[in-house]
Amino acid sequence: MSLYVEWLNQIKLKADYEWLTKSQRKAFNDIVERWPAEVFVCLHGPPGCGKSFIARLLVKMHGYIYTNDLKGLEPGPHLVVVDGEEYNRLMRPIAQLLGLKRVVVLMRRPPRDPMPRTEVALDEHEVKQFQHNLIRYGVLQAFKTEVDGTDLGQILRAEAIIRGG
Numbered sequence: 001m002s003l004y005v006e007w008l009n010q011i012k013l014k015a016d017y018e019w020l021t022k023s024q025r026k027a028f029n030d031i032v033e034r035w036p037a038e039v040f041v042c043l044h045g046p047p048g049c050g051k052s053f054i055a056r057l058l059v060k061m062h063g064y065i066y067t068n069d070l071k072g073l074e075p076g077p078h079l080v081v082v083d084g085e086e087y088n089r090l091m092r093p094i095a096q097l098l099g100l101k102r103v104v105v106l107m108r109r110p111p112r113d114p115m116p117r118t119e120v121a122l123d124e125h126e127v128k129q130f131q132h133n134l135i136r137y138g139v140l141q142a143f144k145t146e147v148d149g150t151d152l153g154q155i156l157r158a159e160a161i162i163r164g165g
Contacts, residue, residue, distance in 0.1 A: 003165025004157055010139045012056055019133045020057070021126035023119075024050045028057065030118040031104055038116050039095065042087065044107045045120035048151030051106045054120070055081040058104065070094045070103070077101040087111045122150040130155070 020028055027043055031054075035041055043051050058064040058081055067073060068084035070091055079102040082091070087105045095103050110117045122130075130152050134140045145158045 002160065003163055004160035006165075007134075007139055007156055007160065011053075011134070014137045014139065015053065015057065015060075015133075017057065017061065019137075020054070021050070021122060021129050023121055023123075023126060024054055027118040027120045028054050030116070031058065032062065034118075035116040039100070039102060040087075040092065040115045041102070041104045042107055042110055042115055042117040043104055043120065044110045044117060046108060046151070048153040048155075049120040049122050050152060051120060052083055053152075055083055055104065055106060064102075064104070070098070070100075073098055073100070075099050080104070081106065087113070089113060122152070124150070126150070127152070127155065 031041055031043065043054060045051055055064070055066060059066050062079060064079040064081045065073065066081050066083065068082065070080070070082060070085070071094060073080065075098045078100050080100055081104045083106045087107060091103065091105070105111070127147055127150050131143055131147070135142065140159070143159060145162050147155060148158070149155070
């Protein structure tokens with residue numbers, strides 16, 4: 001197993017609400033508290049900002065089902081996060097036929113259809129918080145690379161490459 005995948009697995013295992021940065025926490029709270037009755041909600045932001053991380057916390061803390069295809073779900077009043085399938089209007093009748101209670105769609109850009117949406121966009125301080133969390137919770141002991149940008153996945157990959165894994 002690559003070092004990068006090993007770190008991702010540790011993050012999934014150890015992460016909780018306290019790991020969220022300010023913008024991630026706002027997005028998480030919007031989904032959970034601000035729009036609890038909305039069937040469709042969009043969580044959008046650039047690659048590596050933590051959309052999938054927030055989705056994994058929704059699964060862990062609130063019983064959401066993580067999927068990349070609504071059509072593959074069993075019918076029922078599920079809470080669902082769709083990651084990897086672009087939103088389109090056909091999702092609405094599929095969700096209705098399946099009797100889904102809630103669908104959170106992860107996207108890079110917000111959809112054109114009207115629905116509640118919340119954005120995650122990290123700044124330099126939030127990237128430092130991410131690095132601090134990895135050290136604090138024992139995923140890494142220290143970073144050997146300089147931070148370049150705000151794509152957390154790229155930052156972690158660069159660190160794995162420099163360490164030969």
